[in-house]
Amino acid sequence: MTPYYIDLGLQDVRAGMYDAFVFDEDGIPRYPYPAGLFYNVTFICHFALHHHMLFLKFKRQEDLDRFWGVTNWLLKAGHETRAGFVFPFLFSLNGLPTPWISALTQGRVLSVLARAYELSNDKQHLVIAQKVMTPFKIPVKEGGVQASFPNGDIAFEEYPFSKPNIVLNGLITALVGLHDLAEIGRDCDAADLFGRGVQGLERNLQRYDLGFWTTYDLAQPFRTVASEKYHRYHIAQLWGLYEMTGSETFKGYGLKWQGYLKGLRPLAIRTLSRSYKLAKPVIAKTKAALTGRG
Numbered sequence: 001m002t003p004y005y006i007d008l009g010l011q012d013v014r015a016g017m018y019d020a021f022v023f024d025e026d027g028i029p030r031y032p033y034p035a036g037l038f039y040n041v042t043f044i045c046h047f048a049l050h051h052h053m054l055f056l057k058f059k060r061q062e063d064l065d066r067f068w069g070v071t072n073w074l075l076k077a078g079h080e081t082r083a084g085f086v087f088p089f090l091f092s093l094n095g096l097p098t099p100w101i102s103a104l105t106q107g108r109v110l111s112v113l114a115r116a117y118e119l120s121n122d123k124q125h126l127v128i129a130q131k132v133m134t135p136f137k138i139p140v141k142e143g144g145v146q147a148s149f150p151n152g153d154i155a156f157e158e159y160p161f162s163k164p165n166i167v168l169n170g171l172i173t174a175l176v177g178l179h180d181l182a183e184i185g186r187d188c189d190a191a192d193l194f195g196r197g198v199q200g201l202e203r204n205l206q207r208y209d210l211g212f213w214t215t216y217d218l219a220q221p222f223r224t225v226a227s228e229k230y231h232r233y234h235i236a237q238l239w240g241l242y243e244m245t246g247s248e249t250f251k252g253y254g255l256k257w258q259g260y261l262k263g264l265r266p267l268a269i270r271t272l273s274r275s276y277k278l279a280k281p282v283i284a285k286t287k288a289a290l291t292g293r294g
Helices: 008-013 041-058 061-077 103-120 123-137 168-184 188-208 228-245 248-259 265-291
Strands: 029-033 036-038 079-081 084-086 146-148 154-156
Touching: 008 041, 008 228, 029 041, 041 061, 041 103, 061 103, 061 123, 084 123, 103 123, 103 168, 123 146, 123 168, 123 188, 154 168, 154 188, 168 188, 168 228, 188 228, 188 248, 228 248
Parallel strands: none
Antiparallel strands: 029 036, 079 084, 146 154
């Protein structure tokens, strides 16, 4: 059986996210937002993959039951459209029109359904997973999640704005989901998308390197400086990709970015990241004025 490649317990459970969950009567976690309790499919898939890993480690039936509870919920919660089997977000985000879909979320669902197929050999999970993959074939402007790096290489958008922003952790999560469907489900389309996506990331990874830290995205005109949490997550994700592919590019940048954590850099970056968040509204207004969209 295939455990998930990155320790989501380290990323989420130990960070306290799971402590905030409020479970419904079916054991599905909801997250408390200022507007109330909501199902966040990405978080729900994190929960499933974490318990799948625990089941593989300790063989506890309750962990397997939690994994299957989420899997069955996903099959009911998705929406089948011309863009495939999708999990749309119904709230606007910085002007992103609703409903919108995320490559990160679709990728997480692929990772869950691929493991469900591996456990059960039930073709239904594979058929639905192939439909979940469909948005990766469709450009953002046509309702999918496929975008391009500035050099034309393929990428996948966590937040499908009209202009590419290509959030790094979202892109890598999407690639992992495609890898899972390709490897576990023996899906040729997923293998092709994964291979092209990995090649694109290898050739564009330097765009996320500031020379002293990483960026969260490639938004223009100002890339977002990654928080320390996301910088560490980038490193963990690169090691996961290195283990999948053997790519020396991912290994090299993983070591380089690990080195950025030494000395006073984390303290300086925390200050820079917080300053950016405070300045972001001003930057947005300036950008709008410069582009005539104010």
